[in-house]
Amino acid sequence: MFYEITFSPTGGTKKCADLLSAAWNEKTEIDLMKRQDDFTKYTFTAEDICLVAVPSFGGRVPAVATERLQMMQGGGAKAILVVVYGNRAYEDTLVELEDTLTERGFVPMAGAAAVAEHSIFREFAAGRPDANDEIQLKDWSSKIKSKLEAGTERAMPFVGNRPYKKYGAIPMVPKAKSCQMCGKCVSICPVGAIPADKPNETDGDKCITCMACVAACPMQARALNPVALAGAKAMLKKALEGRKENELFL
Ligand SMILES: Cc1cc2nc3c(=O)[nH]c(=O)nc-3n(C[C@H](O)[C@H](O)[C@H](O)COP(=O)(O)O)c2cc1C
Numbered sequence: 001m002f003y004e005i006t007f008s009p010t011g012g013t014k015k016c017a018d019l020l021s022a023a024w025n026e027k028t029e030i031d032l033m034k035r036q037d038d039f040t041k042y043t044f045t046a047e048d049i050c051l052v053a054v055p056s057f058g059g060r061v062p063a064v065a066t067e068r069l070q071m072m073q074g075g076g077a078k079a080i081l082v083v084v085y086g087n088r089a090y091e092d093t094l095v096e097l098e099d100t101l102t103e104r105g106f107v108p109m110a111g112a113a114a115v116a117e118h119s120i121f122r123e124f125a126a127g128r129p130d131a132n133d134e135i136q137l138k139d140w141s142s143k144i145k146s147k148l149e150a151g152t153e154r155a156m157p158f159v160g161n162r163p164y165k166k167y168g169a170i171p172m173v174p175k176a177k178s179c180q181m182c183g184k185c186v187s188i189c190p191v192g193a194i195p196a197d198k199p200n201e202t203d204g205d206k207c208i209t210c211m212a213c214v215a216a217c218p219m220q221a222r223a224l225n226p227v228a229l230a231g232a233k234a235m236l237k238k239a240l241e242g243r244k245e246n247e248l249f250l
Contacts, residue, residue: 003050003077007032007065009190009212012116013084015129017053019137020082020112023145024049032068033190033212039071046076049148050106052097053082055119059091060167062208064190066100074105078148081111081158081249086118087125088239094249095160109154110144111249112137119211120170120224121233124240133246140248147250156249170209172229174222176200185213185222 002024008014021027030042032054044050054065061083079101083093090113098108114137118124129137176185179200186194193206194213200221202213214222 001048002027003030003044003048004028005030005032005050005052005069007054007062007068007190008084009033009055009210010119010215012086012119012129013053013055013082016084016112016114016116016133016137017051017082019129019134020053020080020114020141020144021051022138023141032065033188035190035192039068042071043073044075044077044106046078048075048077049080050074050077051080051082052101052106053084054093054097055116056083056085056090056093057208057210058167058169059089059093059165061093061096061100062210063167064208066096069100070104072104074101074107077106078109079106080144080148081108083111083113084116085113085244086121086240087115087128087242087244088118088236090160092160092162092164094158095162096164098158098160099162108158109148111154111158112140113159113247113249115244115246118240119215120209120229121236121240125244136246140246143248143250154250158249159247170232172209172224172232173202173204173207174209174211174214174224175202176217176221177223178219179221180219182218184216184218188212188216
């Protein structure tokens, strides 16, 4: 069986995962965003192929995605590792994902680092994955499938450092103005940071600033503080500029 396992707060990671899964006709999707799901029920075998896709947050795998992957049993399943980043850098995300999956009994066979629109600073890598990415990632999907069918070892090591860089959490939390209390954000939040009875509030201790609630709000009522956002953008602007290319590890 082919599985597509994703953590995708605003959809960019999922888009890249879908393109890299294109060579397989059938897939079963597992959504790591779903905090109600019991991830201990997912056990795989050596016959399975699991494409696991996460975004890079501060050059690391989002901690909640790691926690949920750690509940699964790899059972020798072949893993395709996908790290999606917003045009700055993915730093240690790929090797951290490799270590987590290897510990759980998956066998990392291939990987990719792909660029998607930055979910906080949306003007960077806007519209990516674009038409060129689509062609490239679909082509890589076929190449990965052929390699997995041939059963040969991965030739290219993943890029990244151990020990991993320290995660510097983004000190911003989305707040709601003119909230209509529809509760969409409550159900989509991967960490339960938005109370069902007060969806216009956000628990700053739980929130991971993943932007899922901001992207999901039908009223565009949720946003980060524009002044703090402008300050953060000024600091990161240089690193976010220019076109970064996708990378394949096969
Ligand atoms: C909290 C947070 C931290 C991020 N850190 C990085 C980063 O270190 N490097 C980078 O290039 N992009 C970074 N991004 C951008 C995301 O990796 C990118 O937009 C990704 O596509 C988001 O995935 P999604 O669309 O599935 O939510 C960050 C985004 C968020 C919300």
